[in-house]
Amino acid sequence: MxxxxxxxxxxxxxxxxxxxxxxxAILKRFDHANVLALLSLQAEVVELEQEYRDQCLLDHQDDSTRRFSESLKLSRHSKSPQYEKLMELREKLEEYNRFIIQVHQMNSIPSxxxxxxxxxxxxxxxxxxxxxxxxxxxxxxxxxxxxxxxxxxxxxxxxxxxxxxxxxxxxxxxxxxxxxxxxxxxxxxxxxxxxxxxSSSRISQASSLITTVLASILPVLTILVLNTLESTNARIAVTAAFTALFALVIAVFSDAKRIEIFAATATFAAVEVVFIGSALTGTSQG
Structure with a gap:
């Protein structure tokens, strides 16, 4: 069927x-609407909190209700306006806190x-x-x-x-x-x-493969080019160019952090310097 x-x-x-x-599956975040709703809930909480405080002060002025602020049990059993206002404040706080957590969790969803x-x-x-x-x-x-x-x-x-x-x-x-x-x-x-x-994962794998191949070829290619040069100044210039190229490849073709790029580039440059040094030693001995 x-x-x-x-x-x-x-x-x-x-x-x-x-x-x-x-x-x-792309949906709107409604950032402005969410913040506006939170602000409105916050304003209600602020108002209810002040109303509760005002009720506490009012009750404190009367001998028959003075203990309501000292005993929530008594206030609850008496079904006092103070306790009713506290329950109203608590319900609004629960709504406010729950909404804040929801917005926070939603903001962790990637764009x-x-x-x-x-x-x-x-x-x-x-x-x-x-x-x-x-x-x-x-x-x-x-x-x-x-x-x-x-x-x-x-x-x-x-x-x-x-x-x-x-x-x-x-x-x-x-x-x-x-x-x-x-x-x-x-x-x-x-x-x-x-x-x-x-598949995003396959695209990422293909990108990583190309990046790895390029990063592996560059050192060998650099040594090959340096080996064809006889002038020390030319070798230094080529070293600087290939080092800059290597750093560019790492920066563009990967998500490596700045310190990781510095470390990889320094290692790459060290290999080139060792080759130039050995070439100069071989020339002086010859």
């Missing part, structure tokens, strides 16, 4: 988001990559996909170009270095157009539009 086709609009959008390993947001917008505009079904105010739901305005339900990409981002945003589309769709290496998440999702 075949599943009946989903009606257009939100049902198809939900299926599209679900079928893409959540990579385009989408620009390519993910672009893929969702493309599907929404595609006449075979969303066909611009969003109307009125809902039409602006995903209008903000800033990815930080949204949260993405997919697992965060482990590698977020510039090279991986370049592959995802620039190379992947061309790869799918010329080769990927023939090899079937991606996952078709919408049969109507042919939208295909590629």
């Amino acid at each position: 075949h599943d009946s086709p989903l009606p257009p609009g939100y049902p198809r959008l939900a299926a599209f988001m679900r079928g893409s390993q959540n990579e385009v 989408p990559q620009p390519s993910q947001l672009s893929a969702l917008k493309d599907w929404l505009r595609d006449f075979k996909g969303g066909n611009s079904f969003l109307q009125s105010n809902e039409a602006f739901t995903w209008a903000d170009p800033d990815p930080s305005s949204y949260l993405c339900l997919s697992a965060p990409v482990k590698e977020t270095d510039p090279f991986t981002t370049f592959i995802t945003e620039k190379i992947l589309g061309a790869y799918h157009h010329f080769l990927g769709h023939r090899l079937g290496t991606g996952e078709v998440v919408d049969t109507e539009t042919g939208h295909t999702s590629y």
Whole structure:
């Protein structure tokens, strides 16, 4: 028994988001609305807290209610206005504290990559996909170009270095157009539009492989070039150039921290200096 086709609009959008390993399951953060709601709750708590204090002072002026501030049990059994106000304050605090925790947890959800947001917008505009079904105010739901305005339900990409981002945003589309769709290496998440999702982990692995190969080749290539030079000044100039190139490769093709880049570059430069030193020693002995 075949599943009946989903009606257009939100049902198809939900299926599209679900079928893409959540990579385009992108929702608004509503930062302004959340903060506004928290501020309104905070204002209510402040007001209730002051009302409770005022009630305590009022009760303290009367001999029959003076002990309410000293005995919550008595205040509770008497169903005093002071105790009722305290319960009202406690309920509002629970709502306020619960909402703060929710907003804090939501802020830990990662934002989408620009390519993910672009893929969702493309599907929404595609006449075979969303066909611009969003109307009125809902039409602006995903209008903000800033990815930080949204949260993405997919697992965060482990590698977020510039090279991986370049592959995802620039190379992947061309790869799918010329080769990927023939090899079937991606996952078709919408049969109507042919939208295909590629695993973020595999993209990251490919990026790491290319980076590792480049970092491994550069030292050998440097020694090879230095070995062809006879002038010491030329060797020093080439050493400086290759050292800068090595640092650039590490910075662009990986997510290494600054101190890690310094350490790797220093090690690379040390290998070059040792080679130049041994070359000078061999020349002087000759």
